[in-house]
Amino acid sequence: MINITENNKKDCCGCTACASACPKNCISMVCDSEGFKYPKIDIKLCIDCGVCEKVCPVINSEKNEELPEKAYIVRNTNPDIVKNSTSGGAVTAFCEEILSKNGIIFGGAFDKNFEVKHMSAEKTEDLKIFRSSKYVQSDLTDTFKRVKKSLDDGRYVMFTGTPCQVEGLLKYLKKPYEKLFTVDFVCRAVPSPLVWKKYKELKTKKYNSEITYANFREKTYGYHSANLTLRFANGKKSIENTKTDYMLKSFFDGVCSRPSCNDCAFRKVKRVSDLTVFDCWNITRYVPDLADDDKGYTAVIIQSEKGSQMLKDVSKKLIMHKADVDTLIKNDGFMAVQNPDVHPKRSQYFEMLNSGVPLDRIVKELIPVKASRKIFGKFKGILYKTGMLKQMKKLKKH
Ligand SMILES: Cc1cc2nc3c(=O)[nH]c(=O)nc-3n(C[C@H](O)[C@H](O)[C@H](O)COP(=O)(O)OP(=O)(O)OC[C@H]3O[C@@H](n4cnc5c(N)ncnc54)[C@H](O)[C@@H]3O)c2cc1C
Structure with missing residues (x-):
């Protein structure tokens, strides 16, 4: 029987294979305090048939030696x-x-x-x-x-x-x-769905309006400078990049x-x-x-x-x-092929999130956004329109 506890969470990717295959329908996917879903078995209904373990891709991960060629x-x-x-x-x-x-x-x-x-x-x-x-x-x-x-x-x-x-x-x-x-x-x-929820709440409050559009990779300033863009019912827009946005930064720093x-x-x-x-x-x-x-x-x-x-x-x-x-x-x-390291401040990040600290404060304290990045982010639109962003990228490449 699949048994995911506080101590072996890394052994569950949350794919739902076990819950979907259970012949007794006794496995439900339940959110933990970080916002990730894990299988929870109703022991009273479980007949210990072992199907959940047989279909688990983590336990039975394919080890293909032969490499793709094309x-x-x-x-x-x-x-x-x-x-x-x-x-x-x-x-x-x-x-x-x-x-x-x-x-x-x-x-x-x-x-x-x-x-x-x-x-x-x-x-x-x-x-x-x-x-x-x-x-x-x-x-x-x-x-x-x-x-x-x-x-x-x-x-x-x-x-x-x-x-x-x-x-x-x-x-x-x-x-x-x-x-x-x-x-x-x-x-x-x-990344955690809970962090995304808190991020949306923060933005809705800041812009005092409902979100009507979201795109994690909008190519507003080109493919190489993609932004997380939100649009709101009141016509306002939030555009932030990987270095300045609380959600994107949390994702790319690997903290959530x-x-x-x-x-x-x-x-x-x-x-x-x-x-x-x-x-x-x-x-x-x-x-x-x-x-x-x-x-x-x-x-x-x-x-x-x-x-x-x-x-x-x-x-x-x-x-x-x-x-x-x-x-x-x-x-x-x-x-x-390369596993990212566990972020040293990951536990602190989720502790703060669960004790009600707003996401912007958590990011500012644990994975701060550089002031130069914020200033650059503010002027990016002008730099893009005048063609200077392209020139800067070219110079950076050389
Ligand atoms: C969580 C995540 C992490 C990624 N990490 C990397 C990375 O480290 N390096 C890298 O090169 N590429 C990464 N990618 C893949 C990359 O962002 C693009 O999906 C890929 O380049 C294909 O782009 P496209 O323009 O052809 O397809 P698109 O038109 O962009 O199609 C995207 C497809 O992905 C599906 N999709 C989108 N979000 C999710 C999600 N959260 N879960 C499941 N399916 C989803 C959509 O349904 C769609 O079928 C990641 C994607 C995701 C969702």
């Missing part, structure tokens, strides 16, 4: 899709292909309260809910069961998620399904990640997914005669024959450049 750097041919996606808008092209076969798409999205959940879409116009990364652990709820139901009904299904979510889904399904297509991403870590992310069983180059996607920050290293226009490219590693076929099928929708897997991982995808 990778590409791609960009969607539709500029609007690129603009609204995290990097090159590759994922939308894969979704469209599955929809063209009357399929159904599952992926991380915002619900109406801007909580991050796995949601589904069956129409091309609805694919916008998936675009752009949400740097919060998404709540899967009953997604695994819904994926299985759709597959059992004979439909094509695409599932995108963290490497642990994809491996958890495949363990839960037990057998391969020809019509299932999975995409995972290189994943630094998943799920414990399992520091000892991730899925940080490997060869995955169980069909394709692995991630940010390609260094296009000119792979295609030297291409000027970096700061719009974004997606790196894609082919993990299976289905993945290879998908890239052929969508080749008209993507501009594609071949790349070497090793070089791509070293330059851009090192988070695929």
Whole structure:
């Protein structure tokens, strides 16, 4: 029987495979004080059948020695899709292909309260809910069961998620399904949904208005200077970058990640997914005669024959450049193999959060934003409009 306690939380990635597979429905996913969900077993109903352990991707993590051989750097041919996606808008092209076969798409999205959940879409116009990364652990709820139901009904299904979510889904399904297509991403870590909740509350109070739009990676000042942008019902807007925003800084400093992310069983180059996607920050290293226009490219590693076929099928929708897997991982995808350290102030951060200290005060005290960064952030819009930001980036590169 799965038994997650205060002492072994790092052994649970929260993928819901155990709760979804339990024949007695006696496992529920319950939030802890940090805002992460863990399985809780109703002992009175449990028959100790061991199914929960058999489907757990952490206990049974695949150890694939054989490395993937092919990778590409791609960009969607539709500029609007690129603009609204995290990097090159590759994922939308894969979704469209599955929809063209009357399929159904599952992926991380915002619900109406801007909580991050796995949601589904069956129409091309609805694919916008998936675009752009949400740097919060998404709540899967009953997604695994819904994926299985759709597959059992004979439909094509695409599932995108963290490497642990994809491996958890495949363990839960037990057998391969020809019509299932999975995409995972290189994943630094998943931040706490509680921190995101506190962040939204802080911003709602500051702007004295409801949030109507959120984007963790808006390309307002280009791909290389992405911002967390919020819009409010009163017409106001908050734009902060990775160095100044309380949520982004907490994520990138690794102070509010799920414990399992520091000892991730899925940080490997060869995955169980069909394709692995991630940010390609260094296009000119792979295609030297291409000027970096700061719009974004997606790196894609082919993990299976289905993945290879998908890239052929969508080749008209993507501009594609071949790349070497090793070089791509070293330059851009090192988070695929390198576990981040546990932040020394992590416990203090959550203690303060739970005792009601506002997020801005916690960040200022534990992971302070440099004054120079704040000033730079304030003038970024002007620097961008006058072209000076581009010049500064060029100088920094040399
Ligand atoms: C939590 C997180 C951490 C990441 N860490 C890294 C990293 O360290 N290095 C790196 O290179 N890339 C990382 N990525 C991946 C990267 O941000 C892009 O997803 C990738 O470049 C593909 O971009 P795209 O433009 O092709 O797709 P997009 O159109 O941006 O599609 C994004 C896809 O991811 C799904 N998604 C978004 N948020 C979540 C979520 N919270 N949980 C599950 N699924 C979600 C969407 O449903 C959609 O299918 C991370 C993504 C997330 C969500």
